[in-house]
Amino acid sequence: MEMNQCGTSRITGVRFAVYPMTDRFVDVIKGALQETDTSKVWMETDDVTTCIRGKTVHVFDAAKAVFLHAAKTGEHVVFNGTFSIGCPGDNDADVYLAENDTPANEESLQAVYQETASHFALYPMGRDDYMQVIADACSTAEDLGVFSGGVHYASRLDGDGKDVFTALERIFTDASKEDGAHVTMTAAISANSPSKKGGGK
Amino acid sequence: MEMNQCGTSRITGVRFAVYPMTDRFVDVIKGALQETDTSKVWMETDDVTTCIRGKTVHVFDAAKAVFLHAAKTGEHVVFNGTFSIGCPGDNDADVYLAENDTPANEESLQAVYQETASHFALYPMGRDDYMQVIADACSTAEDLGVFSGGVHYASRLDGDGKDVFTALERIFTDASKEDGAHVTMTAAISANSPSKKGGGK
Numbered sequence: 001m002e003m004n005q006c007g008t009s010r011i012t013g014v015r016f017a018v019y020p021m022t023d024r025f026v027d028v029i030k031g032a033l034q035e036t037d038t039s040k041v042w043m044e045t046d047d048v049t050t051c052i053r054g055k056t057v058h059v060f061d062a063a064k065a066v067f068l069h070a071a072k073t074g075e076h077v078v079f080n081g082t083f084s085i086g087c088p089g090d091n092d093a094d095v096y097l098a099e100n101d102t103p104a105n106e107e108s109l110q111a112v113y114q115e116t117a118s119h120f121a122l123y124p125m126g127r128d129d130y131m132q133v134i135a136d137a138c139s140t141a142e143d144l145g146v147f148s149g150g151v152h153y154a155s156r157l158d159g160d161g162k163d164v165f166t167a168l169e170r171i172f173t174d175a176s177k178e179d180g181a182h183v184t185m186t187a188a189i190s191a192n193s194p195s196k197k198g199g200g201k
Numbered sequence: 202m203e204m205n206q207c208g209t210s211r212i213t214g215v216r217f218a219v220y221p222m223t224d225r226f227v228d229v230i231k232g233a234l235q236e237t238d239t240s241k242v243w244m245e246t247d248d249v250t251t252c253i254r255g256k257t258v259h260v261f262d263a264a265k266a267v268f269l270h271a272a273k274t275g276e277h278v279v280f281n282g283t284f285s286i287g288c289p290g291d292n293d294a295d296v297y298l299a300e301n302d303t304p305a306n307e308e309s310l311q312a313v314y315q316e317t318a319s320h321f322a323l324y325p326m327g328r329d330d331y332m333q334v335i336a337d338a339c340s341t342a343e344d345l346g347v348f349s350g351g352v353h354y355a356s357r358l359d360g361d362g363k364d365v366f367t368a369l370e371r372i373f374t375d376a377s378k379e380d381g382a383h384v385t386m387t388a389a390i391s392a393n394s395p396s397k398k399g400g401g402k
């Protein structure tokens with residue numbers, strides 16, 4: 001069994017949707033969900049969004065897998081969602097905290113390369129120094145080679161979808177590492193857009 | 202000229218996208234943008250999202266118009282975005298603060314009725330009492346007849362798209378009324394979904 005790096009049972013969640021801009025959107029979404037290994041998370045879909053809850057590593061892994069399996073169809077697909085941890089209004093319901101930290105979808109995604117463009121925004125709640133946390137997040141994205149500069153209300157990331165998810169997971173983990181920290185992070189991640197690249201530096 | 206109800210020149214913004222789940226997505230988006238009167242806001246679209254900046258009333262009016270003009274095509278269309286005000290990192294660039302408060306798109310939207318289902322989340326930044334602000338937001342939605350209960354990380358709203366935007370604008374305005382308040386609010390608003398209604402009460 002893997003070493004459990006998470007000292008507490010803090011629950012991470014994401015509420016998101018994957019939007020395939022095609023008449024085949026139902027098939028693309030259903031196919032992506034079927035190809036995603038969700039055995040290490042709790043997941044529920046309603047008519048507006050999907051919610052995944054569990055350990056940070058598995059929540060990011062499952063969300064990434066749903067998006068990339070949809071995007072690899074070649075259709076214009078966008079992931080749009082909000083990651084959260086530590087909300088004081090949260091409870092222990094509807095969660096699966098897997099015993100180990102091995103991402104369930106890492107192997108099946110190994111061969112998937114997908115160019116993406118995204119905007120993300122970090123919201124560290126209930127603290128005065130949140131602008132510093134946001135600045136640190138941009139440095140992290142820059143270190144990881146996916147940062148493309150700021151736009152109004154967000155920062156732009158460009159690169160392979162897996163590298164972008166790696167950066168987002170690192171940023172989210174760093175921002176929420178203090179005991180009891182409540183952090184949310186939005187991300188819109190676009191694949192196969194017919195529009196030309198905009199924004200960034 | 203209308204009475205200007207806004208005592209300051211605080212800038213509201215939204216970064217959003219409208220996702221039409223159809224092969225015709227480019228036409229649906231272009232048509233919706235053409236039908237929207239953007240004369241009272243600043244607007245810029247890149248390959249990931251669209252940003253609108255201006256007075257609160259006009260930002261909500263323009264965002265609502267883009268969404269409803271896309272949704273009235275009958276296609277499954279989702280609005281997904283984040284409204285913001287008071288970000289300490291913001292500047293005065295790229296904004297148009299119209300002199301009056303008459304929504305430019307109210308008349309053209311009068312005949313548009315569109316059933317919607319949505320999830321929204323409010324993030325009052327840099328303050329300890331933010332959970333109370335969120336509770337007040339749910340009461341407001343309930344008073345306005347569109348509240349359908351909580352889900353993990355969000356609250357659900359159901360009803361006519363115009364009523365839902367009215368509630369979101371009221372909630373955002375109430376939460377940001379204190380001088381210098383920094384507030385963000387996410388919303389995913391779905392129209393013409395083939396999925397059956399889920400969540401809520």
Ligand SMILES: [Ca+2]
Nearest residue numbers: 081186282387
């Ligand atoms: Ca969002």
